[in-house]
Amino acid sequence: MTERRRISILGATGSIGQNTIDLIARDPEAYDVVALTGGRNVARLAHDAARLGAEVAVTAHDDQLPALRDALAGTGVEAAAGEAALIEAARRPADWVMSAIVGAAGLAPGLAALEGGAKLALANKESMVCAGALVMATARASGGSVIPVDSEHSAVFQALLGEDISAVERVVITASGGAFRDWPLEKLAGATPEEAATHPNWDMGQRITIDSASMFNKALELIETREFFGLEPGQIEAVVHPESMIHALVGFCDGGLMAHVGPPDMRHAIGFALHYPERRPVPVERLDLVRLGQLTFRPADEARWPALRLAREVMETGGLAGAVFNAAKERALDAFIERRIGFLEMAAVVERVLERMSAEGGLHLDTVTLDKVRQADDLARRAADEAIG
Numbered sequence: 001m002t003e004r005r006r007i008s009i010l011g012a013t014g015s016i017g018q019n020t021i022d023l024i025a026r027d028p029e030a031y032d033v034v035a036l037t038g039g040r041n042v043a044r045l046a047h048d049a050a051r052l053g054a055e056v057a058v059t060a061h062d063d064q065l066p067a068l069r070d071a072l073a074g075t076g077v078e079a080a081a082g083e084a085a086l087i088e089a090a091r092r093p094a095d096w097v098m099s100a101i102v103g104a105a106g107l108a109p110g111l112a113a114l115e116g117g118a119k120l121a122l123a124n125k126e127s128m129v130c131a132g133a134l135v136m137a138t139a140r141a142s143g144g145s146v147i148p149v150d151s152e153h154s155a156v157f158q159a160l161l162g163e164d165i166s167a168v169e170r171v172v173i174t175a176s177g178g179a180f181r182d183w184p185l186e187k188l189a190g191a192t193p194e195e196a197a198t199h200p201n202w203d204m205g206q207r208i209t210i211d212s213a214s215m216f217n218k219a220l221e222l223i224e225t226r227e228f229f230g231l232e233p234g235q236i237e238a239v240v241h242p243e244s245m246i247h248a249l250v251g252f253c254d255g256g257l258m259a260h261v262g263p264p265d266m267r268h269a270i271g272f273a274l275h276y277p278e279r280r281p282v283p284v285e286r287l288d289l290v291r292l293g294q295l296t297f298r299p300a301d302e303a304r305w306p307a308l309r310l311a312r313e314v315m316e317t318g319g320l321a322g323a324v325f326n327a328a329k330e331r332a333l334d335a336f337i338e339r340r341i342g343f344l345e346m347a348a349v350v351e352r353v354l355e356r357m358s359a360e361g362g363l364h365l366d367t368v369t370l371d372k373v374r375q376a377d378d379l380a381r382r383a384a385d386e387a388i389g
């Protein structure tokens, strides 16, 4: 009999968190759930924590604690709230931790889980964008490890199994093109948050879906690829692939390309990370290649999607540029969702913040620490708010 594994899910109430719960709830004998964390959706958090028999449920928001306590009364699940409680829960000994909080808020809890020596399944791409070197160094120091969950990075990771990274010439990550891939350029300025939050292929959280339409999501993923696999910016490219069946391709020095093909269902990448280094059955659709017929590709046009050009600059700059880029993007996205700026203004705001902080010398740094990332994040948010006006 295999031993039960202790697992925690950070961001359990979100899209990735719920897909993770879907997988583990199918095999309740295999797992002991340590911590589930969420934000404002305390009803869902309490429901899942009770049915999975979690040790502790944590909401990120102090004002939600009374509601969480009420919902968990009589279940035996401990309730807690706030950032310190979240970090304490993430640090509780666990074999496997899913990092699926959205945004830079996911960095500190993910690092705490790694410090506890866990295998960290990383969906929170912002962690790698803001502090990739720190995440990897923390894993090395604690004996923990990081397994990518973003579908593109899981695809690259899988294509690299048994390969030598020095034989890699290039990595191509694919982009669906998001909600506006076929819109005429002149219509984009008037795009609404509701229109941007509709994805042609993937069913995801609101913020990442809008980031797909603006390609900020792909921009983050380009940076994440550099950080995860230690590649040079010139070795990484994005291509539009409207069918979202190939997630990434790895090109080797002998001219061969290894492509990872699978249905657009995050449970594949989550299941891979959950069972790695083994492969176990995962309940996703099996592709019918004949019915699929053809797979198509288009250039990822940097004039249509300026976020891709900015990502290239961030990769070249390194240091704190990723943290600044992400923080400015998060504020610009908030402003777009609240209808304070238009769709195209998001990239303009981020570019202005990068230029300003670069001119002030605020991007360069030899060793990235959590404190430095937090400071840069804070300054970039303030600069973005000023740019938004």
Ligand code: NDP
Pocket: 010, 011, 012, 013, 014, 015, 016, 017, 037, 038, 039, 040, 041, 042, 060, 099, 100, 101, 102, 103, 105, 123, 124, 125, 126, 149, 150, 151, 202, 203, 204, 205, 206, 207, 208, 266
């Ligand atoms: P969702 O918005 O669906 O869920 C986000 C989760 O984070 C929720 O549990 C939410 O709680 C919680 N949360 C929100 N704000 C905070 C905060 N300040 N502190 C602590 N917890 C917070 O996001 P997704 O599941 O779509 O994405 C999660 C991460 O995974 C992101 O980094 C995303 O880029 C990445 N990712 C997502 C994919 C997808 O298919 N969805 C694919 C690949 C990567 P609540 O809802 O209760 O407020």
